[in-house]
Amino acid sequence: MGRPTVLPTAADVEAAAKRIAGVAVRTPLVNSSVLDAAVGARVFLKCETLQHTGSFKFRGAYNKLSQIPEAKRAAGVVAYSSGNHAQGVAAAAKLLGMRATIVMPSDAPKAKRERTAAHGAEVVLYNRDTEDRAAIAHKIAQERGATIVPPYDDPQIIAGQGTIGREIAEDLTALGLKPDVLVIGASGGGLAAGTSLALKAAFSDVKIYTAEPEGFDDTARSFKSGHRESNAKASGTICDALMTQIPGEITFPITSKLIGDGVTASDAEVARAVAFAFRELKLVVEPGGAIGLAALLAGRPPVKGKVVVAVLSGGNVDAEMFDKLIAA
Amino acid sequence: MGRPTVLPTAADVEAAAKRIAGVAVRTPLVNSSVLDAAVGARVFLKCETLQHTGSFKFRGAYNKLSQIPEAKRAAGVVAYSSGNHAQGVAAAAKLLGMRATIVMPSDAPKAKRERTAAHGAEVVLYNRDTEDRAAIAHKIAQERGATIVPPYDDPQIIAGQGTIGREIAEDLTALGLKPDVLVIGASGGGLAAGTSLALKAAFSDVKIYTAEPEGFDDTARSFKSGHRESNAKASGTICDALMTQIPGEITFPITSKLIGDGVTASDAEVARAVAFAFRELKLVVEPGGAIGLAALLAGRPPVKGKVVVAVLSGGNVDAEMFDKLIAA
Numbered sequence: 001m002g003r004p005t006v007l008p009t010a011a012d013v014e015a016a017a018k019r020i021a022g023v024a025v026r027t028p029l030v031n032s033s034v035l036d037a038a039v040g041a042r043v044f045l046k047c048e049t050l051q052h053t054g055s056f057k058f059r060g061a062y063n064k065l066s067q068i069p070e071a072k073r074a075a076g077v078v079a080y081s082s083g084n085h086a087q088g089v090a091a092a093a094k095l096l097g098m099r100a101t102i103v104m105p106s107d108a109p110k111a112k113r114e115r116t117a118a119h120g121a122e123v124v125l126y127n128r129d130t131e132d133r134a135a136i137a138h139k140i141a142q143e144r145g146a147t148i149v150p151p152y153d154d155p156q157i158i159a160g161q162g163t164i165g166r167e168i169a170e171d172l173t174a175l176g177l178k179p180d181v182l183v184i185g186a187s188g189g190g191l192a193a194g195t196s197l198a199l200k201a202a203f204s205d206v207k208i209y210t211a212e213p214e215g216f217d218d219t220a221r222s223f224k225s226g227h228r229e230s231n232a233k234a235s236g237t238i239c240d241a242l243m244t245q246i247p248g249e250i251t252f253p254i255t256s257k258l259i260g261d262g263v264t265a266s267d268a269e270v271a272r273a274v275a276f277a278f279r280e281l282k283l284v285v286e287p288g289g290a291i292g293l294a295a296l297l298a299g300r301p302p303v304k305g306k307v308v309v310a311v312l313s314g315g316n317v318d319a320e321m322f323d324k325l326i327a328a
Numbered sequence: 329m330g331r332p333t334v335l336p337t338a339a340d341v342e343a344a345a346k347r348i349a350g351v352a353v354r355t356p357l358v359n360s361s362v363l364d365a366a367v368g369a370r371v372f373l374k375c376e377t378l379q380h381t382g383s384f385k386f387r388g389a390y391n392k393l394s395q396i397p398e399a400k401r402a403a404g405v406v407a408y409s410s411g412n413h414a415q416g417v418a419a420a421a422k423l424l425g426m427r428a429t430i431v432m433p434s435d436a437p438k439a440k441r442e443r444t445a446a447h448g449a450e451v452v453l454y455n456r457d458t459e460d461r462a463a464i465a466h467k468i469a470q471e472r473g474a475t476i477v478p479p480y481d482d483p484q485i486i487a488g489q490g491t492i493g494r495e496i497a498e499d500l501t502a503l504g505l506k507p508d509v510l511v512i513g514a515s516g517g518g519l520a521a522g523t524s525l526a527l528k529a530a531f532s533d534v535k536i537y538t539a540e541p542e543g544f545d546d547t548a549r550s551f552k553s554g555h556r557e558s559n560a561k562a563s564g565t566i567c568d569a570l571m572t573q574i575p576g577e578i579t580f581p582i583t584s585k586l587i588g589d590g591v592t593a594s595d596a597e598v599a600r601a602v603a604f605a606f607r608e609l610k611l612v613v614e615p616g617g618a619i620g621l622a623a624l625l626a627g628r629p630p631v632k633g634k635v636v637v638a639v640l641s642g643g644n645v646d647a648e649m650f651d652k653l654i655a656a
Contacts, residue, residue: 028356030378049610050358111607278650279439282377282643284610315610322606323651 005250008155010201013162013194016063020163023095024059025051027164029171029309034280039296041303042177046168046311049285053115055241055314056161056191057081057088061149063160065092068147073098075145080104080133083112084241084314085151090119101146103137109240111318128235128243152190153248162194168309169202179206180306183292185313186210186219186262187244189251195311196258209301210255210262211292211310213237213270219247219255220262228252238267238321241288241314263301265294273297274325277312284322289314333578336483338529341490341522344391348491351423352387353379355492357499357637362608367624369631370505374496374639377613381443383569383642384489384519385409385416389477391488393420396475401426403473408432408461411440412569412642413479418447429474431465437568439646456571457562480518481576490522496637497530507534508634511620513641514538514547514590515572517579523639524586537629538583538590539620539638541565541598547575547583548590556580566595566649569616569642591629593622601625602653605640612650617642 027047035043048056065077076099079089086102093100100121104113105128117123124140126133141148150157165182172179182199186192189210196208210219216237221229230246237243247255265273270287273294277285285293292310296303317325355375363371376384393405404427407417414430421428428449432441433456445451452468454461469476478485500507510527514520517538524536538547544565549557558574565571575583593601598615601622605613613621620638624631645653 025359028358030356031353032378033380050360052361054608054610275647278612278647280382282382282612284606284612319603319606319651319654322654323647326647326650 006155007250007254008159008194008197010197012155012159013166013198016159017163017166019066020059020062020160023062024163026167027051029168030281032281039303039308041306041308043296044172044309045293046164046309047283048164049283049289049312049315053084053087053091054316055084055088055289056164056311057084058091059163060157060160060190061085061088061092062095064149064154064156065089065096065098067156072147075147076100077149078103078137078141078146079149079151080137081151083108083116084316086116086121087112087119087316089149090116090121094120101140103133103140105133107235109316109318109321112316115316152188153250155250158190158194158251158254160194161191162198164191164311165195165198169199177307178203179309181301181303181308182206182208183211183263183295183301183308183310184208185242185288185291185311186212186255187242188248189219189255190248191311191313192259193251193254197254200258208259210259211295212262212264213239213242213291214264214266216242217262217264218245220264222247222252223256223260223262238270239288239291241286242291263295265291265298265300269298270294271325278326283312284315284317285312286314286317287325334483335578335582336487336490336522336525338525340483340487341494341526344487345491345494347394348387348390348488351390352491354495355379357496358609360609367631367636369634369636371624372500372637373621374492374637375611376492377611377617377640377643381412381415381419382644383412383416383617384492384639385412386419387491388485388488388518389413389416389420390423392477392482392484393417393424393426395484400475403475404428405477406431406465406469406474407477407479408465409479411436411444412644414444414449415440415447415644417477418444418449422448429468431461433461435563437644437646437649440644443644480516481578483578486518486522486579486582488522489519490526492519492639493523493526497527505635506531507637509629509631509636510534510536511539511591511624511629511636511638512536513570513616513619513639514540514583515570516576517547517583518576519639519641520587521579521582525582528586536587538587539623540590540592541567541570541619542592542594544570545590545592546573548592550575550580551584551588551590566598567616567619569614570619591623593619593626593628597626598622599653606654611640612643612645613640614642614645615653
């Protein structure tokens with residue numbers, strides 16, 4: 001785009017933590033002896049499923065929207081999202097008294113579309129395979145003078161998601177533990193970049209892996225080649241939250257430096273992880289939110305005997321889909 | 329039975345808390361703006377669904393079993409339970425290297441039977457409508473010299489469940505809050521008695537209500553009449569964990585003094601609460617575990633504007649049943 005890129009830092013995550021304190025949910029880091037036995041490690045799950053709107057996206061959205069200058073607030077915000085970012089922006093906008101317009105793919109889960117509308121946002125649908133959501137959003141924003149809230153490629157969004165890493169560090173420190181490994185889902189890379197910034201600042205030795213659906217491992221392949229690679233397909237995994245085609249311009253320089261290695265999980269492995277979370281953990285996790293857990297349960301990466309953290313990043317799944325996943 | 333009854337106290341809960349520290353899960357107290365809006369109060373949910381074995385029962389079982397003298401441990405333990413106590417006892421016995429035999433109703437959910445066996449316990453089935461589970465358990469215990477672990481009418485069991493109240497008090501205090509109301513499920517009354525002991529010790533002004541399924545409100549009716557009343561039916565609610573026919577001999581003197589008032593919820597209201605927890609909270613709650621939430625969502629007791637706590641006491645529900653509940 002030609003604009004200079006200012007990468008967010010751990011200090012930006014600190015500032016974000018102050019902004020979201022008392023507004024975002026301080027989500028629990030849970031563990032389970034059954035999970036530990038299944039993975040062969042000491043596993044902690046950061047439950048962003050329990051965050052406002054059912055995913056981590058509220059953190060970045062609130063951090064971004066709360067910094068929009070007073071004069072620009074009346075024109076509102078515009079976002080494009082497969083669903084979780086949409087809800088996060090809609091909820092943050094409602095809290096801050098701003099109008100929100102969300103550009104969503106027409107194949108997004110019904111629950112995500114309905115819940116976005118329920119937060120008072122206007123929903124504009126587009127075809128994931130033929131239309132450019134960013135272009136649609138930018139056109140609306142230009143017409144209204146509204147502020148675009150990108151799903152991941154924005155320093156304030158990344159810093160907001162990073163508060164997850166800061167809370168993980170706090171909770172493990174309180175338990176007298178240090179993490180050996182973090183496994184974190186990657187789509188555009190906002191969650192992975194922000195969380196890594198904060199967790200590496202607290203524990204410089206932690207080894208971090210991205211987790212992606214099979215066939216949608218643009219981030220892992222980009223780590224290998226050293227530049228941003230694209231996915232061949234734009235749809236075709238049950239992980240509807242993880243289908244971004246290419247790592248972000250701002251997220252990739254961060255994730256390639258702090259992570260640099262990735263694992264994948266198949267749709268069948270993701271389904272098993274969702275069923276495991278239902279049966280053994282009593283947690284509702286959406287497919288994309290279970291990608292890290294799925295990889296760990298499938299033995300990727302190798303973590304025997306280690307202290308491992310994964311983020312359950314979202315829980316917005318239709319009852320029909322959930323039923324299919326837990327019946328498997 | 330003729331034996332003198334020694335009622336447990338808040339000091340017994342303190343001692344239990346030391347015994348289970350680092351063994352039981354320190355479960356989170358979660359909140360949700362959607363729930364607050366639905367109830368019209370500030371609602372906190374103690375997630376015992378995230379406890380070992382998926383319910384609060386592990387607390388009492390471990391507190392009891394860890395106090396069995398070394399010389400009596402080899403003979404093992406015997407328990408009778410609709411399922412959650414069974415799993416709690418089985419898991420505690422396994423941790424302490426003891427043999428466990430569990431007498432379970434033949435209509436207990438398959439998940440509960442299978443999971444009890446998976447913890448290494450021997451499962452003996454009985455007919456809930458025609459047989460006396462206590463008699464069967466006592467016969468087995470006598471033959472083997474094993475220790476009976478009652479589901480609720482035992483000071484050490486009550487003290488163990490009471491650690492829930494102690495943790496609620498700690499977490500609310502850390503938030504700078506005091507609870508106005510606690511709504512807590514009651515069957516035999518172990519959870520209600522223990523939790524009330526501990527919460528009243530910290531907050532003497534808290535108003536506590538039991539919550540029971542419609543038609544199984546023996547506790548609420550006993551509060552009214554002043555002596556232990558029975559339910560007309562032994563089965564016939566989706567709350568399989570809440571069908572004990574009469575309040576306990578030891579629990580009732582405690583609950584009648586510290587609680588004294590109860591509310592009910594219909595099966596339809598319980599189903600709505602389970603679906604709400606799935607959709608809005610991303611938590612898997614079994615019907616009996618959702619009774620307090622169900623009552624609150626139905627407007628019972630009146631709590632507008634108050635700080636309210638409910639316990640999600642268990643999450644052991646079959647996939648088939650869960651599917652039916654969340655599809656409603």
